[in-house]
Amino acid sequence: MDQRYGEFIRRVRELADLSHAQGLLSWDQETYMPPRGTGPRARSLGTLAGIYHEKLTDPALVALVEELRGRELRGDEEVNVRYVERDQRRALKIPRELVVELSQTQSLAHEVWVEARKKSDFPLFRPWLEKILNLQKEVAHRVGFEGSIYNAFLDEYEPYARVETVAPMLEQLRLRLVPLVERIGATGRRPAAGILDQEFPVDRQEAFGRQALVDLGFDLERGRLDVSVHPFCSGTSPEDVRLTTRYNPRQLTGALFGIIHEAGHGLYEQGLPAEAGGTPVGGSVSLGIHESQSRLWENLIGRSRPFWEHYLPLLREHFPEQLKGVGVEAFYAAINQVEPSLIRVEADEVTYNLHILLRFELEQALVEERVAVAELPQLWDEKMEAYLGIRPPDAARGVLQDTHWSIGSIGYFPTYSLGNLYAAQFFSQARKEMPGLMEQVARGDLLSLKVWLNEKIHARGRRLRAGELVREVTGEELKVEYFMQYLENKYGELYGLG
Numbered sequence: 001m002d003q004r005y006g007e008f009i010r011r012v013r014e015l016a017d018l019s020h021a022q023g024l025l026s027w028d029q030e031t032y033m034p035p036r037g038t039g040p041r042a043r044s045l046g047t048l049a050g051i052y053h054e055k056l057t058d059p060a061l062v063a064l065v066e067e068l069r070g071r072e073l074r075g076d077e078e079v080n081v082r083y084v085e086r087d088q089r090r091a092l093k094i095p096r097e098l099v100v101e102l103s104q105t106q107s108l109a110h111e112v113w114v115e116a117r118k119k120s121d122f123p124l125f126r127p128w129l130e131k132i133l134n135l136q137k138e139v140a141h142r143v144g145f146e147g148s149i150y151n152a153f154l155d156e157y158e159p160y161a162r163v164e165t166v167a168p169m170l171e172q173l174r175l176r177l178v179p180l181v182e183r184i185g186a187t188g189r190r191p192a193a194g195i196l197d198q199e200f201p202v203d204r205q206e207a208f209g210r211q212a213l214v215d216l217g218f219d220l221e222r223g224r225l226d227v228s229v230h231p232f233c234s235g236t237s238p239e240d241v242r243l244t245t246r247y248n249p250r251q252l253t254g255a256l257f258g259i260i261h262e263a264g265h266g267l268y269e270q271g272l273p274a275e276a277g278g279t280p281v282g283g284s285v286s287l288g289i290h291e292s293q294s295r296l297w298e299n300l301i302g303r304s305r306p307f308w309e310h311y312l313p314l315l316r317e318h319f320p321e322q323l324k325g326v327g328v329e330a331f332y333a334a335i336n337q338v339e340p341s342l343i344r345v346e347a348d349e350v351t352y353n354l355h356i357l358l359r360f361e362l363e364q365a366l367v368e369e370r371v372a373v374a375e376l377p378q379l380w381d382e383k384m385e386a387y388l389g390i391r392p393p394d395a396a397r398g399v400l401q402d403t404h405w406s407i408g409s410i411g412y413f414p415t416y417s418l419g420n421l422y423a424a425q426f427f428s429q430a431r432k433e434m435p436g437l438m439e440q441v442a443r444g445d446l447l448s449l450k451v452w453l454n455e456k457i458h459a460r461g462r463r464l465r466a467g468e469l470v471r472e473v474t475g476e477e478l479k480v481e482y483f484m485q486y487l488e489n490k491y492g493e494l495y496g497l498g
Contacts, residue, residue, distance in 0.1 A: 008068060009279060011061050012084060016237075016278035018052045023236040030228045031244060042107035049103035056084075056091045076281045079463055080497050085278035087157075091468060093142045102135045106408045113406035114229060120396035122377050125406070130373045140367070150364050153411030157287040158418060160465055163364065166414050170360060172480045173353050173417065178387065180488065181351055184338045184495050185389075191333035191494075195326055200252040204318040205241050208244065209259040211314070216297065217262045217450040218243075223266055229355035230403040231258045231345065233294075235269030235284075237277060252319075252345050253335055260302040264294030267450060271458030274279065286466045287412065291419025292426060293453065299420075300486070301449070305332045306442035340388035342397040350487055353420060354387040354454060359402070359413040367410065422470060426457070429474045440445055483491045 022045060029041050055061070065088060068081045091099075107129035116125035140152035150163045158166075213225060223241035234242040243266050245258040268290055276282030284290050301307055308328050316323040323331070338348045344355040362379060365371040371379060380399040385391045392398030416427050429451055431437050440448050456473050470478050492498065 004064065008061075008064050008081070008084075010442070011055070011058075011064070012080065012280075013278035015052060015055055018048055020236045020240075022048050022052070024240075027236075027242045029233070030169075031226045031242075032169035035111075038108060038111040038334050039308055042104045044106050046100040048399065049065050050096050050100040053091055053094070053096050053099045056088055062088060062092070076276065076279075076463070077282050080279050085463065090143050093144070093397075094139055098135070098138065098142075101350035102139065102408065105131055105135060106406070109255075110403065110406045111401065113151075113403065114140075115374040117229075117396050117400045120394040120400065122395040122399055125400065126373055127171045127378075129405055133410070135144065135409055136408055137367060148364070150411065151365070153367060154414060155411075157409075157412050157415050158466065159286055160467075161286075161288070161311075161414075161418075166418070167360075169421070169478075169480055170235060170238075170352070170353070170357050170414065170417055173484070174357055174387070176480075176484050177350065177354055177487075181338065181340065181354070182312050182489070183387070183497055184350065184491060185340075187495050188498075189495060190337060190339070191336040192328065192335070192339075193335040195323075195330060196252055196337075197250075198322045199249050200319055200322060202247040202249055205247055205249075205252060205278060207257050208315055208318045212256075212311070214261050215268065215444065216260070217447050218263050218266050219270055222270055225259065225262075229260055233262045233265035233269065235266070238274055238282075239270050241266045241269045251346070257298050257302055257335075258345065261298040262296045263349055265290060267297070267453070268293040271450075273459055273461045277462055281461045281463060283461055283462045285413035285460075285464065285469055288422055289469060290416030291415050291459070292422035293419075293457070295419050296407050296423040296427055296453075297415075300423060301441060301446070302440065303349065304337055304438065305329075308332055308335075308436045309442045310444040313378055333494055336491070338495070340390050342384070342390065343401055350491055351388060353417045356413050356417045358383040358387060359384075363410055363413065385466050387414050418466075421464075421478055421480060421483050424486050425470060425474050425476070425478060426453075427486075428482050430456075 020415065025041060025045055025048070029037075030178060033041060065081060065085050068077075069085060073081055105128070109125075109132055112128050113125050116122065136153065137149070140149050143152055145152035145155075146162075148163050149363050153165065154163055210225065214220065218241075222239050223243060225243045225245065227246060228244035231243075231245045233244075236242070243259070243262040244253050245262060247255045252383060256317045272284065273282050305328065308331055312323070312326075312328055312331050316326075326334075336348065338350045340351050341347050344352070344359075347355055358380070361383065362371070362376065365379075366373065366376075377395055381391050384398070404410075430449060434440075434448065434452060438450060457469065460469060467478065470476070
């Protein structure tokens with residue numbers, strides 16, 4: 001390895017070590033930190049954010065990146081230098097004081113959000129959201145953007161994506177999903193009644209969830225599963241991947257599909273190229289691609305008929321009384337019941353993207369200063385009624401339900417819908433290349449698909465941009481049609497829509 005590039009990698013991996021520490025502190029805050037640890041934790045995270053910023057913008061590293069960019073770099077070397085330069089250019093425009101303040105505010109705001117959600121008290125959280133929004137807009141203006149200011153936020157999570165491209169795709173979804181939801185609702189069918197509306201003891205939910213986690217190929221020697229207010233995956237490195245879920249004795253599917261969903265994220269993290277650990281190449285492409293892995297496992301596999309041909313007898317062993325006499329067809333229909341609901345993470349496949357559209361539109365309006373934070377609860381409720389036909393009874397099940405805004409993740413929500421689109425297109429390709437895939441799933445063989453995803457997506461790391469990866473794997477640009485055909489075929493059959 002060239003001496004100068006070797007020095008560059010040494011510095012980059014030092015930055016990765018700091019990110020690792022930040023990730024573990026954030027994970028601990030959401031899982032095991034005592035309530036009164038908030039203040040010290042916010043200071044610690046702020047200090048680390050400041051050190052990271054200083055090291056990334058160190059004049060010696062800036063000069064080193066400039067020197068390397070002047071060379072004829074190829075392969076992983078070119079990718080690593082390009083992405084560090086991208087982050088560096090952004091960081092150089094943001095003063096350290098702003099970085100520290102934003103990090104501390106996010107940590108403190110998150111704890112206020114937890115309390116506000118418990119009390120269903122939006123006014124308690126409102127000043128913190130206003131502060132986060134103002135700080136994030138200051139960052140956006142310092143960094144610069146083309147078109148809508150929302151592009152500065154979206155680019156953080158889906159690099160090189162633009163609202164001018166994403167918004168029309170989401171609008172295509174809305175135009176086809178709203179009528180589909182109405183047609184399904186008109187049937188009056190509620191297949192989950194009598195099956196899922198029972199008590200499912202939490203300890204047995206956890207036992208089955210852990211079994212499914214291992215069967216999916218998630219390595220518990222390199223990861224763990226815990227409980228948090230809001231399920232998430234924290235991948236600090238392929239050797240240390242933290243998953244969380246939440247349990248409700250009256251809600252079997254929430255934890256079950258939450259575990260499968262987060263496992264999809266975890267499998268991606270554990271499948272990233274180990275040889276490139278601590279460098280940009282060893283990271284994931286984007287949050288949309290990341291989400292595609294979790295949605296693929298949760299929905300296209302986990303909610304499929306073949307999956308339950310194998311797993312229903314195993315689930316019945318954990319819940320013999322609740323599932324006595326329940327066959328595969330009845331259970332398959334129950335877990336795929338379409339019913340507009342208040343909570344995004346518990347939404348069915350058909351209505352889920354309408355939850356995303358609502359948040360996407362409100363975020364845009366907030367950052368473009370077309371609405372004020374104080375107006376959010378009312379606007380949220382109005383959009384829920386317009387898109388899903390239901391109105392939240394309180395803020396906890398409405399505007400306060402998601403953690404994202406409390407930690408400053410504005411621009412994150414569209415990646416969920418992009419993930420659904422990527423997932424459907426990847427899965428269609430997997431089935432073309434693996435003609436017996438669903439028969440394998442019905443036999444309990446989930447590892448064949450995991451290997452395909454490892455080779456086609458995970459092991460590529462960050463060598464390609466999202467659009468390039470989609471073209472390489474599927475031979476086409478990203479399309480809405482794959483996802484909508486999947487939904488219309490599946491739910492047309494389930495609800496007899498013709």
